[in-house]
Amino acid sequence: MQLAKLILVGVILAAVIIPLPGHSAAQPASSTPRTPAPPMEMVKGNGDMKIKLNFQDAPLQTVLEYLSETAGLTIVSDTPIVDGRMTVISRRPIALEEAVSLINSMLKEKNLTTILTGKVLKIVTLDTAKQESVPVFSGRNPEAIVAGDDIVTYVIPVTYVTARALRENLEGLIPEYASLEANEDGNALIITDTTANIKRLMKIVAALDTHMATASEIRVFRLVNADATSAASTINTMFQQNQTSSRSRGSTGGRSGGSIFDMMRSRMGGGPGGFGGRGGMGGPGGRGGR
Helix, strand or coil, X not given: CHHHHHHHHHHHHHHHHCCCCCCCCCCCCXXXXXXXXXXXXXXXXXXXXXXXXXXXXXXXXXXXXXXXXXXXXXXXXXXXCCCCEEEEEEEEEECHHHHHHHHHHHHHHHCEEEEEECCEEEEEEHHHHCCCCCCXXXXXXXXXXXXXXXXXXXXXXXXXXXXXXXXXXXXXXXXXXXXXXXXXXXXXXXXXXXXXXXXXXXXXXXXXXXXXXXHCCCCCCCCCCCCHHHHHHHHHHHHHHHHHHHHHHHHHCCCCCCXXXXXXXXXXXXXXXXXXXXXXXXXCCCCCCC
């Protein structure tokens, strides 16, 4: 009897544990496990190869290794790669240059940057980047620059002000790792810095250069009874004398020979009354009087 009870209990347990045919145990709604997105993926579109990035708190060394393997770059570093982690996510496929720019934004916090030359990506410190073969551009339109953390060299021509004066004004606006030089022969500034800071400096240069352009005025006077060369020489001499008398007046506290108009009347042969020496142009003794 006890044996029969044991057999009956075993049959019941077997029925509970072993599922019937056509039935399965409770499973998650989706039996297919989700494959995580790769950290870096190459995407081909319109004949150009682009990259998707998906690095979340990844070691810097890992990011560079994936970049080398996926994009076919050779990584060269003159300085030890510091330990650090970075998060770079770009769901939209971007060009290789854009991917490098994103990485440069992360590297800048470590005082590092990269220089992409062909298929070679060189890692250097910000302090030595200005001595490397960075890209060189020329122009003065700040809207043509995409602000970022890539190190480049820009030649900015100047029209109305001197490059030397601008250099003195802008020296306090550049970081220690950047360089700012003035080419006096070509009247141009040569700046090596991040594209973001160059864009800012170029806006300042454009504003100062435009201000001087609006402050300058050119007029043309047609001479009838005088030679243009002689007149120009006379005017230059009068301005030089006026500047000398102004300096003398400032140093002695006295009064000099008057304004530039008084000097012109004196050189034309007139006295206090005007060009004729007797009276004003419209008064007695002048051209307008009798």
